Each structure stands twice: as structure tokens, then as C-alpha cells.
Amino acid sequence: MGELEKLPNIGKEIERQLNEVGITTFEQLSIMGSRQAWLRIKSIDDSACINRLYGLEGAIRGIRWHKLPEEVKGELKEFYNKSK
Numbered sequence: 001m002g003e004l005e006k007l008p009n010i011g012k013e014i015e016r017q018l019n020e021v022g023i024t025t026f027e028q029l030s031i032m033g034s035r036q037a038w039l040r041i042k043s044i045d046d047s048a049c050i051n052r053l054y055g056l057e058g059a060i061r062g063i064r065w066h067k068l069p070e071e072v073k074g075e076l077k078e079f080y081n082k083s084k
Contacts, residue, residue, distance in 0.1 A: 004029065008064050009055035017041045030060050035079055042083070050080045 003025055004015040021040035023029050029037055034056035042048040051065065053076050058065035068076075 004059075007059040008062060009058045014041075014052065014055065017045060020044060029056070034060055034076070039083065050077060053080055 002015050002019070004010050004018055004023070005012060007026065007029075010018075018024070018029065018037065018041070021037075021044060023032060023037055023040070032040075034053060037056050038048060038053040041052065054065035054068060054073065057072065057076060058068055061068070
């Protein structure tokens with residue numbers, strides 16, 4: 001288990017993808033932010049969905065993505081829709 005897999009919402013496959021796009025530590029993920037990390041993942045996996053974006057944001061905040069505030073989910077959804 002790597003460092004990122006210990007975070008909420010991050011399983012082996014997401015950690016592998018993060019590593020593949022150059023993100024190997026929580027600090028790197030946190031500095032980059034969920035949006036940019038998701039865009040990097042999207043560049044290697046076209047199936048990256050909004051739940052993955054929510055999951056990355058939740059991982060940065062240390063919570064399950066289901067518990068993200070509705071306002072944050074709305075902002076992420078708007079970003080996701082513009083990025084399709």
C-alpha cells in the first residue's frame with residue numbers, strides 16, 4: 001500500500017493513476033488540487049468520471065466524498081461539465 005492509498009476514496013487503481021501522472025505524495029496532491037489532478041488522470045483515462053473528481057477532493061480534505069458540502073459538489077460539477 002502506497003501513501004496515497006491510505007487516504008479516503010483512494011484505492012489501488014486511483015493511486016496507480018495518480019502515480020502515473022506524477023503525483024506520488026499527499027503533499028503533491030494537495031498542492032495541485034483535485035481539479036488539476038483529475039485533469040491529469042483524465043488525460044490517461046477517458047472514463048474518469050465526476051465521482052473520481054469528488055473522490056480526489058474528499059481525499060485532500062480527509063473525508064469520504066459523500067460528505068463533501070453540497071456547495072463544493074456544485075462547484076466541482078460545474079468544473080466537470082466544462083471539462084468534458
